Amino acid sequence: MSNPIKILVISNYTNTISARPEAEIFLGLKQKGVEITIITEKDSEYAKKFEAAGIRVIDGLPKKKNCGKSQELIRNELIQGKYDALLLYNSKAISNGIKAAKNLPVKVILYRGYTGNINWWDPTAYTKYLHPRVNKIICNANAIQELFERQLFFKKGKAVTINKGHDLSWYEGIEKTDLTVFGIPDDAFVITCVANARRMKGMKYLVKAMDFIPTNLPIHLLLVGTGLDSVEIMNIVSKSPNKDKIHFTGFRKDGLNIVKSSNAFVLASIKGESITKAVIEAMSLGIAPLITLIPGNRELVVNGESGLVVLMKNPKALAEGMVTLYNNPELCNKYGIQAKERIKTVFNTQQTVEGYFSLLKELQNEVG
Structure with missing residues (x-):
């Protein structure tokens, strides 16, 4: 029997309604046996829902793009928790998370929900989405995946489309x-x-x-x-x-x-x-x-x-x-x-959960 997938997620869940499509993904993954820890604002409504579902919540959402304290928190958690994947959902999480994961075996996964403003010739792109430390980019639409795949030197297969589904x-x-x-x-x-x-x-x-x-x-x-x-x-x-x-x-x-x-x-x-x-x-x-x-x-x-x-x-x-x-x-x-x-x-949350689970399983089984 394979070991359960372990993931560390960093995202903001303070706005309950706008955060719902994303937050429900992890509640669904928890039901599928994924071990999850989430770094967010602990006083948010979804933080309470996560904890009630058995998801560990750490109060420590990064407040700025280059925060030594946040990087130390993330890195220590990655080392102690021996996670399979680190999922980063906003600019501050991405900037600090990538640095914190340096030389660690964890797979780094970024989320992209916007079409545009990614160019291979832009040096700043290599601090985030085009950073060589990034293993996968989850795109909220095929158009975003296509944008990445048009970039020079971008490895095919690194970007994958998994829509954020909704539940009627x-x-x-x-x-x-x-x-x-x-x-x-x-x-x-x-x-x-x-x-x-x-x-x-x-x-x-x-x-x-x-x-x-x-x-x-x-x-x-x-x-x-x-x-x-x-x-x-x-x-x-x-x-x-x-x-x-x-x-x-x-x-x-x-x-x-x-x-x-x-x-x-x-x-x-x-x-x-x-x-x-x-x-x-x-x-x-x-x-x-x-x-x-x-x-x-x-x-x-x-x-x-x-x-x-x-x-x-x-x-x-x-x-x-x-x-x-x-x-x-x-x-x-x-x-x-x-x-x-x-x-x-076509755009339901259960398909989103299944898409995430398949991707995480694939990364867990990768060597190196």
Whole structure:
């Protein structure tokens, strides 16, 4: 009988909702007999769940990228615990973890959930993802794996795609909420976007798309997130013939309830995504998605089956997608049903756990 797999994980689990897809991986691996220790914030909600499941938790999440104290903690734990693998999930964990693992037999595994900003000619890349000490890189989308494999001198097989899956049961208790509080009429067809204020989200193209919506249609765009009402965006809104149908909520804790109450979900990203959590959440809630054709997200939605996929940076195409969903309520409903089924069958957390387990078993069996 082979020895149980032993892993040391370093990640931040303070935000319970956003951390859930990742945290549930390790709860699943524990059930498969993997011995797990996690370095994180010990007062987080998931730290308590880990301990209840028999996972050892160490309070010592690195606070800066080059922290001697963190490196000493990690290295001592690696030596004493004789781990098979060290899994690193954020920039500070990666910087300190790689240094701590120097000349130790442990396999070093990094996580990458962003498409872009990896270049073989960039010296800083060799301090993290292209560091020769790294054994494997878990990519959250095929597009990220392809990005690594295009790099000169990058060893084929080092990057592997394992999507962060979701469990539909997480969304069973999400109730609808009243959207009229945002000035939206009862009979409106509401298309919601949940995003943060980053240029990669393509918000200006999304807001501009409302210019191409016939003014007699009750299509309303609801934007959920901090900072989306920037000067640039509000300037576009002010000139829109449908400016009264564009609504901003700011930051909301009930984002999922808002999405559940919507007719469709839209994301106009122009780059950088892997598979966006907000889109997966909408699909898990059975809400039809309208997204752009960019690396990463294009793997999520099958155009014409589980939603609509249009060209990026194309307001007119986004508008046409919105009108299509409005004009065809049965089709919109079908997309929502199929989107939910796609998460259940293709992007579920159990497949993620199995993918991790297979990778860890492979690395455990490697010699040297």
